[in-house]
Amino acid sequence: MKTSKNKIVIAARDLMRDKGYTGTSMQDVANVVGLKKGSLYSHFPGKDALVPEVLTLTFSEIFGDIKATGNWRADYERTLNRLINVLTSNRRCVGMHLAYGLDDSAPVLHDAVAEFFGAISGLFHDLIRQGVPDPQAHTLSVDTLTAVEGATLWLALHGDTQPIQRARTALLDRANSLAVDTPCEKVRALLTKMVGDWQQASMVEKCLAERLIDAEDELISLRGALAGQAEAEACFR
Numbered sequence: 001m002k003t004s005k006n007k008i009v010i011a012a013r014d015l016m017r018d019k020g021y022t023g024t025s026m027q028d029v030a031n032v033v034g035l036k037k038g039s040l041y042s043h044f045p046g047k048d049a050l051v052p053e054v055l056t057l058t059f060s061e062i063f064g065d066i067k068a069t070g071n072w073r074a075d076y077e078r079t080l081n082r083l084i085n086v087l088t089s090n091r092r093c094v095g096m097h098l099a100y101g102l103d104d105s106a107p108v109l110h111d112a113v114a115e116f117f118g119a120i121s122g123l124f125h126d127l128i129r130q131g132v133p134d135p136q137a138h139t140l141s142v143d144t145l146t147a148v149e150g151a152t153l154w155l156a157l158h159g160d161t162q163p164i165q166r167a168r169t170a171l172l173d174r175a176n177s178l179a180v181d182t183p184c185e186k187v188r189a190l191l192t193k194m195v196g197d198w199q200q201a202s203m204v205e206k207c208l209a210e211r212l213i214d215a216e217d218e219l220i221s222l223r224g225a226l227a228g229q230a231e232a233e234a235c236f237r
Contacts, residue, residue, distance in 0.1 A: 005043055005053075006057075007033055008029060008033050008035075008040065008043055008044070008050075009050065009053045009054055009057050010057065011029050011032040011033050012024065012029050012047075012050040012053075012054050013054040013057060013058060013094055014032075015028050015029060015032065016050075016051075016054060016094055016097060016098060017090060017092055017093070017094035017097055018092070020097045020098070020100065020101050021047070021051070021097070021098050021101035021106075021109065022101050024047065025047070026040055026041070026044075026046070026047055029047075029050070048106055048108045048109055049108070051098060051108065051109050051112045051113075052108070052112040052115075054094065054098075055094070055095060055098070055112050055113065055115070055116040058094055058095065058116070059116060059119055059120070061086075062082060062083060062086050063079065063082065063083075063120070063123055066078070066079050066082065066123065066127075068126065068127055068130055070130060071130075071131075072127055072128050072129070072130035072131035072132060072179075073131065073175055073176075073179045075127040075130065076124065076127050076128055076175050077172060077175070079123065079124060079127060080124075080144065080148070080168060080171060080172070081168075083120070083148055084148060084164055084165075084168055087148065087149075087151075087152050087155065087164065088155065088161055088164060091152075091155045091156055091159060092152055092155060092156040093149060093152050095113060095116045095117060095149075096149055096152060098112075098113050099113050099117075117145060117149075120145055121141050121142055121144075121145050122141075124140070124141035124144050124145065125137050125138055125141035128140055128141055128175075128178075131179070132178050136178060136197075140171075140174065140175070140178065143171075143174075144171055147167040147170070147171060148164060148167055148168075148171075150167075151163040151164035151166075151167045152164065186216075190212060
């Protein structure tokens, strides 16, 4: 039975995800798909030629059906959940495993890994950008990938899902904050003074700033009322 190219790529993907680039050999791939090593080379000239195919397949399997709907917050959460579910199920990321094997002798590997993570970050950016301006959309997309992929360390080492779930909660809280507009110029000015950029403020910071401004306005109003009362009383002295 003829072995398909897709079957070879899937086998290579699974091996590289578990053993890394260095730990995977062409013989390993040949053994999994039931080919002689020489026959495998008729499909791919070398192991580095498998890497772009492996990462393209991985991206397509995870994100292939993700489409922008116009609701950036819902699209972001759906895509984030998809990525986290796949990583949690596999306990590691093939892209990260390949990234750790990078060196100057494998430019094809370097370019493929860079393109893979760039595509994921770009997808998140495009979804967020539906409702959030740059540079906030860019920052959140990069931080999303950094937080989630970093948490795979604990999945790979200990099978611990709590760090990646905490990362999810923190990222969604941040998305919720970005989704909340702050039209009051006074609140925006205070937040900018507090955190440098009002749009990067957390929900707690936005609520606190609004309360402070409300309290300040009430104090000004109270001072005006007291001054008016004092002036009126002065007329009867």
